Amino acid sequence: MSTVTPKSLASSGQKPIQEICHPLGAEEAASAGVLTPSPDVGNTTSSIGEKDLSLPNGTPVETSSPASSSSLLNRLQLDDDLDGETRxxxxxxxxxxxxxxxxxxxxxxxxxxxxxxxxxxxxxxxxxxxxxxxxxxxxxxxxxxxxxxxxxxxxxxxxxxxxxxxxxxxxxxxxxxxxxxxxxxxxxxxxxxxxxxxxxxxxxxxxxxxGLALLTKMGESVKYVTGGYKLRARPMEFAAMGDYLDMFTQKLGTIDRIAQRIIKEQSEYLVELREYAPVYTTWAASEAALQEPLEGVAGCLASCSGALDELTEDMSEDFLPVLREYVLYVESMKSVLKKRDNVQAEYEAKLEAVAFRKEERTTAAAVPTDVEKCQDRVECFNADLKADWDRWQNNKRQDFRQLLTGMADHNIHYYEKCLAAWESVMPLLQDPQSPEARSDSEKD
CATH class of the missing domain: 3.30.1520.10 (Phox-like domain)
Incomplete structure (x- = not known):
């Protein structure tokens, strides 16, 4: 996760995020003519009963920010500390x-x-x-x-x-x-x-x-807005996000297909190895002069097949699931981007409608409240999405660093076991009269 402070969480619009009413309570707050205040960090006596905020007229307001001061402080600490000390x-x-x-x-x-x-x-x-x-x-x-x-x-x-x-x-x-x-x-x-x-x-x-009765008006408006209005263009930073997600999905898909082919080939090779070793064992039973080296080769092949089995299992259980998780993660991110686009399209449609009415009346008119509310939703979407994007990128870097390091370790372990198995059988394959065998015996 990225390091986030109150200032870095500012939206891409003109208002600071502290003054923006969260989407889940935007409509209620706007109707009362006030914005939802930020929780007071200095107040340390918040209780469970104080977490439900309400407007002066008694209308409840839901926010995405934790209501208690301890909760808000912890929210900031969670972003600043990734080692779990303040969680x-x-x-x-x-x-x-x-x-x-x-x-x-x-x-x-x-x-x-x-x-x-x-x-x-x-x-x-x-x-x-x-x-x-x-x-x-x-x-x-x-x-x-x-x-x-x-x-x-x-x-x-x-x-x-x-x-x-x-x-x-x-x-x-x-x-x-x-x-x-x-x-x-x-x-x-x-x-x-x-x-x-x-x-x-x-x-x-x-x-x-x-939770069924708690579906917010914001959630509904995200699904059913714009009335067919087409978004002009995403802001540059969100367009770059979409392009990156498309490229990332393509790379993940290619790696996943190749990894699955490798696992399939390893599994087929493993079957052959397991059938290969018993042949040498059977042969050794009928060849007294070659019994020891043949049994050694059989044992070596059994060790190699066991190491390959572990390597294949590691790829199936550790490597592929991470790839698939991030394919699903990309779909989730694209879904949030689409919701943001819908809210922006709604905002643009409302602005055009206001501009058209102004032209008809030829006099300046105040910006309707629903347009301001829509602008607040766009800005809140922008702020939340950018914060989550940074957090996701940090998680991704950590996950893939760990994934690739683990893959390297598993392959090194596999080849070390195979090398040790073949080295152990070498003395059995050497001619006792050869210089190599005499040299080994002298060392012993």
């Missing part, structure tokens, strides 16, 4: 269990949480969740935080007959992906304070209907 929310997904009922068979995972946040009633929680619960959480985050990048979930469906979704390998791969998803959400300075995440982590019985 106060830790989550882990582990202990997969298979459940069999008359209606269905499914896997649940334990979600363990440790926190010191006042938004939680207890310091520790342990609940069990299945994949569809994680999917529910992501949908609620996407609906309630439309300006932010929501980390992707692993794909739900697998090709029938190709992967057994109840196999230990598949369940472990999915567990790792779910754990990574939840950690990314918990480490986000805004998403981690979402009320749906709180319910997901703490509620024993997760009622998935509780």
């Amino acid at each position: 106060d929310l830790f989550v882990t997904v582990d202990d997969p269990r298979k459940h069999v009922s008359t209606m269905e068979t499914y896997i649940t995972y334990r979600v363990a949480t440790k926190t010191t946040r006042v938004e939680f009633d207890l310091p520790e929680y342990s609940v069990r969740r299945r994949y569809q619960d994680f999917d529910w959480l992501r949908s609620r985050l996407e609906d309630s935080q439309p300006t932010h990048l929501i980390p992707p979930l692993p794909e739900k469906f697998v090709m029938k007959g190709v992967v057994d979704r109840f196999s230990e390998e598949f369940v472990e791969t999915r567990r790792k992906a779910l754990d990574k998803f939840l950690k990314r959400v918990a480490d986000h300075p805004v998403l981690s304070f979402n009320e749906h995440l709180n319910a997901f982590l703490s509620a024993k019985d997760l009622n998935k209907r509780q």
Whole structure:
């Protein structure tokens, strides 16, 4: 994640981000003629009951910023400290269990949480969740935080007959992906304070209907705006984002296809090796004079096949999942970009309508409130998207550095094991009368 301070989070428009009403509460705030204030960092006595802000007329206002002072301070610290020293929310997904009922068979995972946040009633929680619960959480985050990048979930469906979704390998791969998803959400300075995440982590019985009534007007307007108006052009920085995502997707797709071909060829080679070694063992049984070197070669081939099996497994379980996660990440980022474009298109359409009315009346008219609200939404989208883009780029660099380092280590380990196996059989293949054999015996 990138280092973010209040100043660096300013939007691309004229207003500072502290004065911009968040999209989720923009319409209510505008109707009352006020903007949602930023939380007071100096106030350290905030309680759970104070996190629901409201306007003077009693209208509740939802914001993407944490309401309590401790929450806001932690939001800034999360961006400044990547080593976990100032984090106060830790989550882990582990202990997969298979459940069999008359209606269905499914896997649940334990979600363990440790926190010191006042938004939680207890310091520790342990609940069990299945994949569809994680999917529910992501949908609620996407609906309630439309300006932010929501980390992707692993794909739900697998090709029938190709992967057994109840196999230990598949369940472990999915567990790792779910754990990574939840950690990314918990480490986000805004998403981690979402009320749906709180319910997901703490509620024993997760009622998935509780969030349906909370779909915001912003979320609806993002889906149904512009009335067919076509966006003129993305700002240069967001156009560059789109171009980068297209290029990145192409590169990832190429690497994924080649990696899968390599895994297939390694698997076929592994089958041959496993059939190859027993031939030497059988041969050794009928050749007393060659028994020792033949058995040595058989053992060497068995060691090489074991090392290749480990290398192939590492590529399948560690390398490919990261590539696929980032393919899904790109789709999530493109979705947020599209939502931003929709809001900008709505803003441009409203501006054109105002300009047309001015021309008709030939007198200056005040800018309608809905145009100002729309401008605020555009600016908030810009600020949130740029902050999430920087965070995503930092995560990507760390993930791929770790991925490529791991791939190098696995290959080095594989070749070292093969080299050691062949070196161990060399003394058995040498002629006792040869200079090399005499030299080795002298050393011994």
